[in-house]
Amino acid sequence: MTLSHETVNVDGWLEAVDRLANGSLTLLGLWADPPGVKMATLDEAIGDISIITYITRHNQYPTVGVKHPPAIRLERAIRDLHKLDAIGASDTRPWLKHPDGVYEFLAAEGEALHQISVGPVHAGIIEPGHFRFTANGEFLVRLEQRLGYVHKGIEAMMADAPLDKATKLAARTSGDSTVAYGFAFALAAEMALKIAAPPRAIYLRALMAELERLANHFGDIGAICNDASFSLMHAQCGILRELTLRAAEACFGHRLMMDLIVPGGVARDIAGDGATQLRTLLTEVRRVFPHLTALYDNTASLQDRTVTTGIVKPEYARQFGAGGYVGRASGRDFDARRQPGYAPYDRLTFDVPLLTAGDVNARVWIRIREVEQSLGLIEQIIGSLPDGAIETELQAAGAGEGFAMTEAFRGDVLVWLRLDDNGRVARCHLRDASWFQWPLLETAVEGNIVADFPLCNKSFNCSYAGHDA
Amino acid sequence: MRKTMIESLLRGQLTEPAPPVDEAALAELAESVNRAARARLGRSLSIRHVDAGSCNGCELELHALSNAFYDLERFGLRFVASPRHADVLTVTGPVTQNMREALLRTYEAIPDPKWVVAIGGCAVDGGIFVGSAAIVGGVKDVLPVDLTIRGCPPNPRQLLAGLLGLLQTVA
Numbered sequence: 328m329t330l331s332h333e334t335v336n337v338d339g340w341l342e343a344v345d346r347l348a349n350g351s352l353t354l355l356g357l358w359a360d361p362p363g364v365k366m367a368t369l370d371e372a373i374g375d376i377s378i379i380t381y382i383t384r385h386n387q388y389p390t391v392g393v394k395h396p397p398a399i400r401l402e403r404a405i406r407d408l409h410k411l412d413a414i415g416a417s418d419t420r421p422w423l424k425h426p427d428g429v430y431e432f433l434a435a436e437g438e439a440l441h442q443i444s445v446g447p448v449h450a451g452i453i454e455p456g457h458f459r460f461t462a463n464g465e466f467l468v469r470l471e472q473r474l475g476y477v478h479k480g481i482e483a484m485m486a487d488a489p490l491d492k493a494t495k496l497a498a499r500t501s502g503d504s505t506v507a508y509g510f511a512f513a514l515a516a517e518m519a520l521k522i523a524a525p526p527r528a529i530y531l532r533a534l535m536a537e538l539e540r541l542a543n544h545f546g547d548i549g550a551i552c553n554d555a556s557f558s559l560m561h562a563q564c565g566i567l568r569e570l571t572l573r574a575a576e577a578c579f580g581h582r583l584m585m586d587l588i589v590p591g592g593v594a595r596d597i598a599g600d601g602a603t604q605l606r607t608l609l610t611e612v613r614r615v616f617p618h619l620t621a622l623y624d625n626t627a628s629l630q631d632r633t634v635t636t637g638i639v640k641p642e643y644a645r646q647f648g649a650g651g652y653v654g655r656a657s658g659r660d661f662d663a664r665r666q667p668g669y670a671p672y673d674r675l676t677f678d679v680p681l682l683t684a685g686d687v688n689a690r691v692w693i694r695i696r697e698v699e700q701s702l703g704l705i706e707q708i709i710g711s712l713p714d715g716a717i718e719t720e721l722q723a724a725g726a727g728e729g730f731a732m733t734e735a736f737r738g739d740v741l742v743w744l745r746l747d748d749n750g751r752v753a754r755c756h757l758r759d760a761s762w763f764q765w766p767l768l769e770t771a772v773e774g775n776i777v778a779d780f781p782l783c784n785k786s787f788n789c790s791y792a793g794h795d796a
Numbered sequence: 797m798r799k800t801m802i803e804s805l806l807r808g809q810l811t812e813p814a815p816p817v818d819e820a821a822l823a824e825l826a827e828s829v830n831r832a833a834r835a836r837l838g839r840s841l842s843i844r845h846v847d848a849g850s851c852n853g854c855e856l857e858l859h860a861l862s863n864a865f866y867d868l869e870r871f872g873l874r875f876v877a878s879p880r881h882a883d884v885l886t887v888t889g890p891v892t893q894n895m896r897e898a899l900l901r902t903y904e905a906i907p908d909p910k911w912v913v914a915i916g917g918c919a920v921d922g923g924i925f926v927g928s929a930a931i932v933g934g935v936k937d938v939l940p941v942d943l944t945i946r947g948c949p950p951n952p953r954q955l956l957a958g959l960l961g962l963l964q965t966v967a
Contacts (some may be wrong), residue, residue, distance in 0.1 A: 392819055422821060424892045424894075447898045448846055448879075448901075448902050451875075451877070452845045452854025452855050452858050452875060453855065454850070454852055454855065455846075455847055455848075455895060455898065476849075476892065476893055476895050476896070476898070477849045477850065477889065478892045478894055478930050479849055479890060479892055479925050479928055479930050480925075480930030480931070481928075481932070483928065484927065484928050492924075496922055499853070499924060500851065501852060502850070502851035502854070502855075502949065503852050503853070503856060505851075505853065515931065516861070546856075559800065559801065562863075562864060563800065563858075565802075565862070565863035565864060566810060566864050566865075567858060569864075571927040572860070574798075576951075582854055582857070582904040582951055583856065583949070585853065585948065618800055618803075619800070622797055642807070654950055656899050702900070729844065742899075767867050785844055787808070790852065792850065792851045792852045
């Protein structure tokens with residue numbers, strides 16, 4: 328990975344905005360480090376990542392969102408959290424903060440249109456968010472999301488926090504991706520501290536990350552089928568998910584593997600019989616999962632619900648830089664494990680599945696294929712786990728900046744942080760993949776029937792907690 | 797499909813025996829229950845869940861309660877879609893400023909008698925998020941709490957032990 332930092336003037340900022348708008352750069356993140364505003368971009372053709380900083384004047388910076396819509400919500404968040412204004416922005420409504428008063432939803436006008444208002448409290452055991460649907464009979468003509476309900480002020484709490492406290496906060500940004508967040512935070516902190524984790528820790532991190540991916544994909548595949556009323560798949564995938572979590576607990580002492588990845592390495596080595604436990608898991612999954620895949624593929628009533636439902640257009644996936652199965656089901660060939668890439672994945676063999684149909688079915692298939700890849704990765708890791716220490720001692724290295732991306736099950740997690748002279752976190756920004764996936768859900772449901780929304784939504788499985796932070 | 801179903805039947809059940817009831821939970825609950833309520837509810841409780849600011853970790857383990865290993869419904873406990881159908885409100889997360897009103901409204905929509913269960917370290921007192929301006933605090937800072945189930949997140953056995961204590965005391 329080539330990573331460059333640069334402070335730019337207004338011309339440099341606007342040039343980057345133009346390159347985002349014409350598609351030659353992909354937006355990875357936009358956040359504030361007052362008085363500066365920072366933008367991370369990826370040049371997908373050559374794989375270069377660039378972080379540019381613009382120092383605001385009178386707490387203002389030129390808008391990105393007007394020319395490049397994926398930045399709109401990020402600008403609204405920056406205004407809420409740091410009181411820096413995007414000049415020229417078309418949408419200045421609050422986003423993560425919910426002040427008293429009426430929130431103005433976008434208008435959808437026409438004869439025979441009606442609105443359906445859902446949330447923040449939803450019917451299932453899920454996270455809170457508000458969906459405002461406008462429908463014409465059964466057909467959706469507009470969905471507008473309102474998020475921020477689980478905003479806990481994680482980044483504000485990290486400011487001036489000691490590294491161990493910040494590590495715990497990062498691990499609780501999105502519980503389903505606690506490993507991926509811990510991983511990205513540790514890599515960013517290690518870059519700032521100019522240290523590297525020992526080889527054994529690096530492999531154990533990837534082992535945890537692949538177990539997390541497996542557990543979540545099993546959960547998702549089952550839950551998507553359940554939203555099409557096919558509960559048999561849900562029950563069977565639920566068993567595989569539980570077996571995976573039990574294997575994780577047997578190996579690392581925690582079902583979700585929370586707080587195990589720390590700057591410098593991992594907090595706990597794999598249990599003595601861990602490799603045996605995992606081989607048992609792999610054998611069971613390989614015995615059962617192909618039958619479930621065939622069941623999914625051969626059940627016409629289920630396919631009838633998932634095929635051609637909730638299509639994300641490839642051009643939107645590209646424009647929004649959508650990561651994970653949302654992007655890869657719509658032709659965006661991106662996986663943070665490969666680009667920018669990080670250890671130990673550079674030494675492991677795996678494929679990144681890619682489809683172009685962009686419907687619910689394609690997002691299911693990407694997950695199925697990724698399950699198969701993760702099984703192979705786990706096998707490689709336990710077969711080549713290096714001996715040695717699991718933690719490098721942290722040493723004060725003075726002030727520094729760090730940046731990392733890891734591939735969570737739903738897509739890329741980005742962490743940028745700045746440490747002060749005492750090794751405390753001066754500022755940290757965590758960007759969930761959901762920031763660039765939620766807006767695509769709004770596009771994917773258009774023209775679908777209301778009853779297919781849960782199916783579309785589950786096939787995205789965006790994070791509320793990771794987004795709201 | 798038939799093959800998968802037959803195989804499942806032949807394999808025998810995965811469902812495990814119930815964990816022992818959490819004694820601490822029983823003591824905590826004893827005060828909040830009266831006999832009239834017990835008679836009215838029978839041996840079943842309907843649960844409405846609200847995530848008031850959780851990281852989603854607790855939700856994952858609440859979901860696990862419905863899998864083949866824990867099978868929550870065999871105890872007469874079930875999650876329902878509307879607070880109007882509920883006897884129990886389970887709440888996870890520190891309560892955020894942005895969820896305070898929605899949590900209160902959900903509680904008010906549940907008919908009496910009703911009980912509140914705070915689930916996870918954050919729900920107890922705000923947990924690691926104590927001190928953030930974006931949160932109100934723990935669940936007890938917004939609603940009367942009858943039972944707490946600790947853990948980050950509590951695992952399904954701990955959740956089951958707590959909820960069975962509730963069932964034994966209330967219903």
